[in-house]
Structures are given as structure tokens and as C-alpha cells.
Amino acid sequence: MKDMAILKVRDLNVRYGSTSILENVSMDVEHGDIFGILGPNGAGKTTLFNSILMLQEHEGNVSIFGYSNNARRHVLPFIGYLPQRFSVDHNFPATVEDLIYTGLISVRYMQKNAHLLERNGYRWSYNPRLSNRERIDEVLRMVGLEHARGKRIGMLSGGELQRALIAKILVSRPLMLILDEPFTALDQDAQTRLLNILNTLNEEMGVTIILAAHDLMLLMKLAKHIACIDRRIFFHGSKAECMASDLLRLYSEHAMHMHMREHKEISTAGHVDSSISSSSSRSSSSNNSSRSTGY
Amino acid sequence: MLDILAYTFMQKALITGIAIGAACSMLGLFLVLKRYSLFGDALSHVALSGVAIGLFLNIYPLWTALLTSVTASLGITRLRHRIQGDALIAVLLIFGVAFAVLLISASGGFKVDLFSYLFGSITLISNEDALTAVIASLAIVASVLALKDKLFYMALDERQAKISGLNTMLLNYIFMIMASIMVIVAMRLVGILLVSSLIVLPNIAAMMLGRGFKATMLISLSISLASVISGIITSYYLNVATSGMIVMICIGIMVSIMVSKHLNTKRADALKSS
Numbered sequence: 001m002k003d004m005a006i007l008k009v010r011d012l013n014v015r016y017g018s019t020s021i022l023e024n025v026s027m028d029v030e031h032g033d034i035f036g037i038l039g040p041n042g043a044g045k046t047t048l049f050n051s052i053l054m055l056q057e058h059e060g061n062v063s064i065f066g067y068s069n070n071a072r073r074h075v076l077p078f079i080g081y082l083p084q085r086f087s088v089d090h091n092f093p094a095t096v097e098d099l100i101y102t103g104l105i106s107v108r109y110m111q112k113n114a115h116l117l118e119r120n121g122y123r124w125s126y127n128p129r130l131s132n133r134e135r136i137d138e139v140l141r142m143v144g145l146e147h148a149r150g151k152r153i154g155m156l157s158g159g160e161l162q163r164a165l166i167a168k169i170l171v172s173r174p175l176m177l178i179l180d181e182p183f184t185a186l187d188q189d190a191q192t193r194l195l196n197i198l199n200t201l202n203e204e205m206g207v208t209i210i211l212a213a214h215d216l217m218l219l220m221k222l223a224k225h226i227a228c229i230d231r232r233i234f235f236h237g238s239k240a241e242c243m244a245s246d247l248l249r250l251y252s253e254h255a256m257h258m259h260m261r262e263h264k265e266i267s268t269a270g271h272v273d274s275s276i277s278s279s280s281s282r283s284s285s286s287n288n289s290s291r292s293t294g295y
Numbered sequence: 296m297l298d299i300l301a302y303t304f305m306q307k308a309l310i311t312g313i314a315i316g317a318a319c320s321m322l323g324l325f326l327v328l329k330r331y332s333l334f335g336d337a338l339s340h341v342a343l344s345g346v347a348i349g350l351f352l353n354i355y356p357l358w359t360a361l362l363t364s365v366t367a368s369l370g371i372t373r374l375r376h377r378i379q380g381d382a383l384i385a386v387l388l389i390f391g392v393a394f395a396v397l398l399i400s401a402s403g404g405f406k407v408d409l410f411s412y413l414f415g416s417i418t419l420i421s422n423e424d425a426l427t428a429v430i431a432s433l434a435i436v437a438s439v440l441a442l443k444d445k446l447f448y449m450a451l452d453e454r455q456a457k458i459s460g461l462n463t464m465l466l467n468y469i470f471m472i473m474a475s476i477m478v479i480v481a482m483r484l485v486g487i488l489l490v491s492s493l494i495v496l497p498n499i500a501a502m503m504l505g506r507g508f509k510a511t512m513l514i515s516l517s518i519s520l521a522s523v524i525s526g527i528i529t530s531y532y533l534n535v536a537t538s539g540m541i542v543m544i545c546i547g548i549m550v551s552i553m554v555s556k557h558l559n560t561k562r563a564d565a566l567k568s569s
Binding site for chain 2: 053054055073074076077079081083086088091092093094095097098099101102103105106109110113150151152
């Protein structure tokens with residue numbers, strides 16, 4: 001049964017009032033893939049993820065592990081989701097260990113529903129013999145945070161918090177990861193570290209990874225398939241097809257538009273992040289303010 | 296010194312106080328983490344109108360208070376995504392007092408009864424009330440212990456909790472109903488006007504000390520119990536209001552933790568720079 005896509009999206013539409021956020025989005029993600037979703041800020045990447053994860057009302061059909069629409073609720077816990085933004089007060093009384101432990105709360109529910117995955121040919125590699133402590137140790141090692149086990153999450157650096165959150169989603173051994181802009185707010189070292197972690201997860205544990213980014217160069221390092229989105233899907237294909245296509249050139253042309261949009265958002269959010277993306281795609285120019293739709 | 300423990304009313308007050316203090320601090324931690332610190336105040340003021348209804352209709356006021364506060368808490372849970380939290384709390388607070396004042400004036404002015412609801416009267420509590428309060432508090436403590444991991448997950452990130460398969464809507468309703476019961480029970484100890492104190496103060500103090508979730512919960516529980524026990528005993532000797540004493544002791548503990556933490560950080564900074 002494994003030949004069917006682990007995630008299938010068909011004619012997904014999302015509207016806020018009369019504004020259309022996503023239009024007829026369709027895509028397939030194969031088991032074991034690293035699927036990159038490329039698009040500028042405001043392109044609807046987060047909305048797409050929210051729709052997949054049933055956090056957002058939408059029209060169209062989404063199926064995960066072979067379960068479509070409402071039936072997919074029971075298999076959602078097998079997806080590890082890393083939101084774009086996770087804010088926590090510095091005095092929130094949770095250590096890294098507490099945070100990771102929350103990832104184990106759903107295990108009983110997952111154990112109950114594991115047969116649903118098996119029925120469709122997927123295997124959940126959760127080892128029931130390990131103790132929770134051993135599990136937490138294991139993921140802490142994986143992300144290189146052994147030293148921070150007892151540290152308050154509010155006191156972690158951006159990169160450490162990101163890794164702690166990844167450890168939290170990994171602890172229940174998800175089959176699929178959905179990562180929303182995981183490289184944003186990470187410096188070069190932290191980016192490389194995260195790239196390595198994701199590669200290892202995919203190669204050694206067969207975890208399917210879907211990640212959104214607005215930096216093509218970073219995605220090219222990691223992804224096997226790429227989809228370009230800006231309300232609609234403009235391109236959907238393998239990395240080789242992506243290289244062969246005009247995408248790179250088109251992306252650079254489109255980039256200044258993205259650049260301007262990002263700048264607008266950065267200034268309103270009061271959040272300056274100069275560490276991300278030093279790629280060539282960020283050429284600056286002064287006259288492009290219209291919402292271009294042609295890749 | 297502890298000869299006062301021979302008095303039945305004192306034993307009753309202490310046992311009830313300890314049960315209520317435990318429930319308030321434990322459930323209160325999640326209210327504080329969810330940024331619902333003033334939620335207890337809103338519910339208690341709505342409960343005031345419930346007390347007024349009871350006094351007006353000659354029904355046992357705690358039942359009518361419970362009914363109004365549960366209704367209000369369910370309303371908050373339903374409306375919280377549409378109206379912003381602090382505004383909702385303000386509306387309920389005002390509504391509760393206004394409606395209560397109307398009913399009280401219509402029934403011929405303030406009665407002594409009402410003051411015991413406003414400021415608490417743990418030493419005057421009846422056997423039935425004490426028993427109900429203890430049972431309700433223990434039920435809340437047991438439920439919090441059973442649900443603490445899930446409630447913590449939801450306080451940390453409700454959307455993630457939902458993806459993880461938790462029935463967040465049901466848990467929110469259960470949590471809110473527990474909170475409204477707790478507010479009614481706590482009214483007996485510190486009164487409507489000070490209900491939030493036991494919910495908020497021990498937890499804010501504990502969050503300054505404890506690093507992790509469990510440690511914070513335990514520290515908060517200890518602070519709450521210490522304040523309640525010493526408050527009841529000292530208020531007897533000083534002949535002052537028990538509720539005020541409990542809250543002032545709790546504030547005293549919180550301020551001393553703040554000051555000592557501040558001094559410690561300063562000392563550590565000085566050591567680093569020298």
C-alpha cells in the first residue's frame with residue numbers, strides 16, 4: 001500500500017471573507033521524502049499547514065497516511081509539527097525536560113491508533129520497552145542538548161529552543177515532520193546543525209519531512225522535492241526538475257518582490273533578523289510593489 | 296501556644312483552610328500560566344450576584360452562587376476566541392457587582408450575611424459548609440493531579456495539544472467548571488474580594504523559585520499552606536480578620552522571595568565582574 005502518497009492534498013481552498021489565501025492547491029508527498037515548500041512570507045505556507053493539521057477551516061480534500069478529511073484526526077498525532085513561532089515567557093515554569101515530556105502525553109493515544117497506520121502499510125517505530133527518561137535522553141542526544149535538560153525553556157537561545165522543540169516532537173517517534181520556517185532566526189551554525197539533524201532523521205529513520213522556507217538555497221541543500229507556492233502552486237517537482245527549470249532565474253526575479261514584502265513585515269513586527277538568507281536571491285531593488293503572480 | 300488547636304472551630308477552620316489552600320494553589324497555577332490570573336475575580340464577582348439572588352429568593356446562597364459562576368465560566372470558554380480575555384473579565388466583573396447591588400437594594404439593603412461572603416468567615420463556618428468545602432477541594436486536587444500533564448501541555452501550547460489528540464475543548468470546559476467550583480469554595484475562606492489572592496500569589500512566588508513544572512507546583516502548594524495555616528492562627532491571636540491576614544502573609548512571602556532573588560542576582564553579578 002506504500003505506493004500511495006503519505007500526504008495528499010487536492011483542490012485545497014482557504015478564504016478569509018472575500019480574500020482568498022489558498023487557491024486550488026494540490027500536491028503529493030511520498031513516504032520518505034523531504035519536501036520543500038518555497039514561498040514568500042504571506043504566500044499561505046502556514047495556512048496550508050494549518051489546514052493539513054485541521055487547525056484551519058478549508059475546502060478540498062486532504063489525506064494523511066491514507067485517511068482523508070475527518071478520519072485523519074486519529075492519525076494526526078503521528079505528525080510532528082514545528083510552528084513558525086513559539087513564544088514563551090522567560091518565567092514560564094518549564095524545563096527542557098518538561099517540554100519534551102509533553103511530547104509523550106499523546107503516546108497512549110498513538111498506541112491505540114497505531115493499527116490504523118499498519119493497516120495502510122506504515123510502521124510506527126516506537127519502542128515500548130524504553131523508559132520515558134531513556135526516551136528523553138535519546139532525543140536530547142540527537143539534537144545535542146544534553147547539557148540543557150534542567151534549564152528553563154525561557155532562558156534558552158533561539159537555536160537551543162528550536163532544537164528543544166524538535167526534540168519534543170521527535171520523542172514520540174512521528175512518521176512525518178511538518179516544519180514551518182525552521183531556519184528562520186537561526187544563525188549559520190545552528191542552520192547547519194539543524195540541516196544535519198533533519199538529514200539523519202530522514203536517512204536513518206525514514207522520517208518524511210515537509211518544510212516551508214523562503215530561502216531557495218537552503219531548501220536545495222535538503223529537499224528532494226520542491227513546491228513553489230504563492231496562494232497557488234506554481235511549481236511542483238523533483239530537485240533535478242527544479243534545477244532544470246527556470247525556477248532559479250524566476251525565483252531571483254521574484255525575489256525582490258519577496259524581499260520588499262519581508263521588509264515590510266519585519267519592520268511592523270519590530271523583529272530584525274539579518275542572519276537568515278544571505279543567498280543571491282535577495283537582490284534589492286526599489287520598484288516592485290505589485291503582487292506578482294507569475295513565476 | 297498551640298492550645299487554640301483544642302477549639303473545635305479552630306480545628307475546623309484549619310482543616311477547611313488547608314484543603315481550600317491546596318486546591319487554589321494547584322488549579323491556580325494553570326490559571327496563571329494561561330494568563331487567566333483575574334479569572335477568579337471575574338467569577339467571584341459574578342458569584343456575588345449569585346449570592347444576592349440566593350438571599351433575595353431565600354435559597355441557600357452558595358448554590359445560586361455556584362450556578363451563576365459555572366454559567367459564567369462556560370460563557371467565558373465559549374466566547375474567549377471572540378472577545379479578548381481581559382475585556383471579558385472586566386465585563387463579567389462589572390456585571391456581577393451591578394446586578395448584585397440591584398438585587399441587594401431591592402431586598403432592603405445589606406445584611407450581615409453578605410459581609411461574610413465579601414470577606415470570608417472561615418472561623419464561623421458551619422459543619423455542613425466545612426464538609427462540602429473539604430470534599431470539593433479534595434475533588435479538585437485529585438482532578439488536577441490526574442489531568443496535570445494535559446493541562447500543562449495546553450497551557451504551553453494549546454494548538455499542539457490539539458494536534459497530539461487531546462480533546463482540548465472538553466478539557467477546557469472541565470477546567471473552567473473546576474475553577475468556578477473552586478472560587479465558590481474559596482469564598483468561604485478569603486471572601487469574594489480576595490478570591491484571586493490564593494490563586495495568583497503563591498503561584499507567582501513559586502514561579503520565581505521553581506525551575507520546572509513539578510517543583511513550581513510543590514513550592515506554590517507549600518507557600519499557600521504556610522500562609523493559610525499561619526494566617527488563621529495569627530489572626531486569632533491578633534484579633535484581626537483571617538482573610539486579610541492570610542493574604543498579607545502570602546504577599547509577605549512573595550515580596551521576600553522577590554527581594555532575596557534580586558539581591559542574589561546582584562551578588563552574582565558583582566562576583567562575576569570582580
